[in-house]
Amino acid sequence: MIRDVIKNGGRDRLDEIMAAIESTGGLEYTARLAQAEADHALAALAVLPETPYRAALAALVRFAIARQH
Numbered sequence: 001m002i003r004d005v006i007k008n009g010g011r012d013r014l015d016e017i018m019a020a021i022e023s024t025g026g027l028e029y030t031a032r033l034a035q036a037e038a039d040h041a042l043a044a045l046a047v048l049p050e051t052p053y054r055a056a057l058a059a060l061v062r063f064a065i066a067r068q069h
Helices: 002-008 014-023 026-046 052-066
Strands: none
Touching (some): 014 026, 026 052
8 A cells, every 4th residue: 555655646545554554563663773873873962072063963853753744
């Protein structure tokens, strides 16, 4: 179903797709992966000197994780 919608476009099955994603735990799984990547990014930034640029990058990471769909 999802492949068909990607291939052919259209939003008429969006509710059905969202239900399938939610029922399989796709949103929670993706959120966990995103948090792990954010943790890696913040760890990588930690070795840099404390500057406004580093702070801005860290804020961007936190914003990307905190935002909702």
